[in-house]
Amino acid sequence: MKRLSCLIACLALAASPFSARAEHARIDLKLIHIDPDTGAEGDSVSANADREPPAGGYNDRPVAKVKAGEPLELAFFLTNTYPHGVIKDVTVRYYVVREEKIGQKAVPDLKKGTLTEGQFTMNFKPQCRVGAHVAFTVPEPGNYLLRVETLNTDSDHEHFSAIDVVADKAP
Amino acid sequence: MPRRLIGLAVLLGLFVSFAAAAEPFAIDLEVHSGKASKTAHAESAAPDAKPAERGVLEIKAGDRVTVQWKLNAADKAKHEDVTVHFFAVKEEQPGQPAPPKLNKGVVAESALTMDFGAEAKNEGELTFTIAKPGSYLFRLETIGAAEGLDGHEDFAAIDVTAR
Numbered sequence: 001m002k003r004l005s006c007l008i009a010c011l012a013l014a015a016s017p018f019s020a021r022a023e024h025a026r027i028d029l030k031l032i033h034i035d036p037d038t039g040a041e042g043d044s045v046s047a048n049a050d051r052e053p054p055a056g057g058y059n060d061r062p063v064a065k066v067k068a069g070e071p072l073e074l075a076f077f078l079t080n081t082y083p084h085g086v087i088k089d090v091t092v093r094y095y096v097v098r099e100e101k102i103g104q105k106a107v108p109d110l111k112k113g114t115l116t117e118g119q120f121t122m123n124f125k126p127q128c129r130v131g132a133h134v135a136f137t138v139p140e141p142g143n144y145l146l147r148v149e150t151l152n153t154d155s156d157h158e159h160f161s162a163i164d165v166v167a168d169k170a171p
Numbered sequence: 172m173p174r175r176l177i178g179l180a181v182l183l184g185l186f187v188s189f190a191a192a193a194e195p196f197a198i199d200l201e202v203h204s205g206k207a208s209k210t211a212h213a214e215s216a217a218p219d220a221k222p223a224e225r226g227v228l229e230i231k232a233g234d235r236v237t238v239q240w241k242l243n244a245a246d247k248a249k250h251e252d253v254t255v256h257f258f259a260v261k262e263e264q265p266g267q268p269a270p271p272k273l274n275k276g277v278v279a280e281s282a283l284t285m286d287f288g289a290e291a292k293n294e295g296e297l298t299f300t301i302a303k304p305g306s307y308l309f310r311l312e313t314i315g316a317a318e319g320l321d322g323h324e325d326f327a328a329i330d331v332t333a334r
Contacts, residue, residue, distance in 0.1 A: 005273035008314065011254060011282045039275055086286075118297035122255075122285045132281035134299050 024082040027161035031064045034071035047161045056105030061164045069170045075133035076148045080124040093119040094148040102164045138167040197245040200327035202238045204230040209329045217323035225330045232304040232333040243292035250287040254314040257281045262308045265330040307331045
């Protein structure tokens, strides 16, 4: 079992009872700089859970500054803190997509293309978790949105976490 | 001769169906890049099980690759708190028996926990880029599903060679 990763170890922490807040999800989202030579994790920018509506949520998004072409990694854990039974066929989706400007409230059209994306459809039981980490690079300078979000939670709101990524020209 | 072939095909079909039904989980794993794709299905991860030869998908380094899966309890029994674990990791060579450690060379990894039963299913779809040439193992596996003396985990795996 040495092969099992840090991701699985963190997932096992789901058994620990966390205090249930009024929110239905706890999200830890990170954008991590990766050393191109060693692959080691470097500095990171983090964001926590927000909710929609209103569009774009309540909180300002943190901003990560990167260089075009540098190795990056997105990583998130989402814990379902809704304590009242199973919610079927929930989707958890993440993506990195180009945006017009930092802090814009509207989510860009994903059909126009993403740098990386993924989604999971699953039943949410109390305290269940889902997480992922994915390597990627931003090929061109510009503004990008890194976001993870819930869909289809049978609620009047959904949860998300997001980071704005400003990519400068590579030196 | 055709009759024999048909009979053999029927027998083979029955055998494949039986073998598939013997696994507690059904897995459909597909990896595609452009028009090329490979699929794999559930196998036993029991220590004495002989793994099937993995399919190899050839892509160009820098191309986008998409992995999709569906996983559900084939035996319809209740399995609680099962972890569904996916990873894409660089490996020494295609077909190597032991999966690499996940402390380096991981391009993408995900994990989630849920209960499985008669109707519960998990679906996943990840799209990412493999930047560097090499051989990569794409594997989806259950963790925590083994129950009883005959219990074992299931997995499905595909090799991806980036040139």
